[in-house]
Amino acid sequence: MNKLTINLVLSFVAFISSIGMYVLKGEVKSLETEHLLLQRKIFQTKEEIHVLEAEKSYLSSPERLKFLGEKVGALQETSVKQLYSFSLKKDEPFSPFTLASFKTLKKEDE
């Protein structure tokens, strides 16, 4: 391989390398921009989530839920009469829901 050929090959390699470097730099810059854009988007999304969480906390405040429950669902506070515990003795005066009454209700449903 004579000197000219070597020079040509080297020139070609240098040329290709420079183009490659240029393209690579362009790609890197493009990715960096994309990265920054994504970071900004993440920042904005996190900020939105943060605001929404605060909003959720306000909207689900007990006072508001109670108001909605009474207005929309006609809900009332739980009474001890609605609760039954298996540790209760039979026929506790405060609880109409003894085991016996549950059985009666079941029969009536059938």
Added chain:
Amino acid sequence: MTWFKKDVFYPVGQEIPFNSKNRYTSLDKKTIASTSVGQWRLSFLIFAFSLAFFILISRLFYLTVIKKKPILITKEPPAFMMQRGNILDRNGVILATDLPIVDLFVDGKFVSNAQTETQKLLEIFPDLDFEKTYKKIKSKSRFTYLKRNLTPTEQYAVNHLGFPSLNFSTREKRIYPQNELFSHILGLTDVDNNGLSGIEKAFNRDLKIHHKNVQLSVDVNVQDMVRETLLKYIEKFEATGGLSVVMNVDTQEVLALVSLPDYNPNTFEIPSKDAFFNKASLGVYEFGSIMKVFSVALGLKTGKITPDDEIDATKPFKMAHYYISDYHAKNRMLKVPEVLIYSSNIGSSKIALMAGTENQKEFLTDLGFLEPLDIELPEKAHPMYPKVWRDINTATISYGYGMSTSPLHIMSGLSALVNGGLYRAPTFLLGGNKNKPLRRILSPKMSEEIHYMMRAVSDIGSGKNANVKGYLIGGKTGSAEMQDERGRYISGSLRTSFIAAFPMNSPKYALMVMLENPKKSAETFWYNTSGWNAVPCAGEIIQKIAPYLGVSPQSELEKPPYIEAAYVIKEKEKH
């Protein structure tokens, strides 16, 4: 420049002789070769540059026409972080957070028509004053605030006006989504976002420097139910204020703390001194008969009494110029449980005197009543007690006069009495007590005896108006005269309290309700003692929170003989 062939020189301009047989007669091979290389190099360079320009133009075309990219962002956004961390309740509900807030300002340099701009702004913000706003817009100042805390809709509307003089500045503001619900626990921050009081102050470093979230032990639902009920009773009895605390007796975690009046930390108004004052942790009060339950515990601990014993309450007795008498005098021997059931000052004093002044002092010290509590809130009460502790002090302290502590002191003491006898200071942090040591102040057996006695008070004694069937509430009432700033008793004033625990077969939660100056009414038969106001208030609170806390209905306790005897005597006296 000259062309040459061997020794023959051809000056520039002279024609080189051409020989058809030998085309290169006038130029030798070397010269011809070098000329050819030069031409080749030139062509190569032209090609290379053309290619490079082609690539550049193609790239330019690609970037500008095919793939339109936004303007390059060179500045990296900061990591998302608000100035202060959030404060959360035990279920993760946000109680305090920072939000970005937008303020509107005018840049006087770009104002074209102050009159029009003012009129348009007033359409968006009707609360603005025309004259003041006009004056601000007309001034040539480069930065004048027009309106603070804009909503997104308002900001959009201002943007829509399109006036280049109107600009926005952003900042962070501390927001409390639950408004006044946790005002005394959370506290406030100043304009620089530094904590001024409450948890905001106590955890300022964690919240502001380390940007950490702080999770509290309080429950937003329990707090709301407690506040709503307390407010209702304050209005009903026209009381000047009140407080309520709910605590888990096993972990000493505070689930709710309400001190009324309170304030809305979201408003810019400075709360009144009374509204800003945390009665539960900072206030110190004489609690009256509530202290009797601690006196009975003292008697049991020192072994001076047993639940079966009887105390002579046949008549008032005199001590150091004072007569100690009973409000609901039975004028007979009282069984120890009856001292609580009938709230006997005589019985309580005699038990405390039997135990002795030193033992009483030691017991109250063990309960943490004589020193500021080890709690997270910076608003800590300093208890007041006699410097020289005489027998008369022992007697009066036994029924709640002569020593002032905070409601949180009482609650931590009560927790220890009913949880099997283990004391630990309360906490406002979720799991905040894990590393704090427990101190035994009472044996489990004595704690159980206290359960039965407290249950009897709520069943047949002064606390029966709180008796929600099924939840086995046990409690003790207390009513004491209020004091003015100089410590003098205010005639006719009353501070009524009720401490309770439930369910008494195995207490899980303790509750305290206190009302300041509740009024008498026909409904209460013109009484205003605790049993008529604080007690039903506590009953209603328990009725609301017990199902939420997962407390299931329980059957009535099997009464031990000493309790059964008190019931029998009560029944006999009825007839």
